[in-house]
Amino acid sequence: MGYLTKYSLTADEESSLPENWAENISNGYLFYFSKDNYVSEEAKWYHHEVDCQNFSLKYPNALFTLKGRGEEEDDIWVKYFKNGKMQREEAEIVFPPFDESRLRILE
Secondary structure: OOOEEEEEEOOHHHHHOOOOHHHHHHOOOEEEEOEEEEEEEEEEEOEEEEEEEEHHHHHOOOOOEEEEEEEOOOOEEEEEOOEEEEEEEEOOOOOOOOHHHHHHOOO
């Protein structure tokens, strides 16, 4: 079985990268181009951190952003990779406070 995650990948210096750079990170599978980024179907990419860190060493000036949404409802994160280093951030879901002036009658 395994844990599935849907990935989204972008790079800030895409012009300096090879045409198929996203496939190179994931060893030739996983991503397809959609709008402004590379996305995946749900996949088991257990070594994504090592793969992205190693690839970022080849292009030290580029910032790679990998977003993930796992099977569990609150498993939403973003990881930034630059020159072999990584920063991970968890999603913070915030609801605005109650505002009585926004109450409306349902039609």
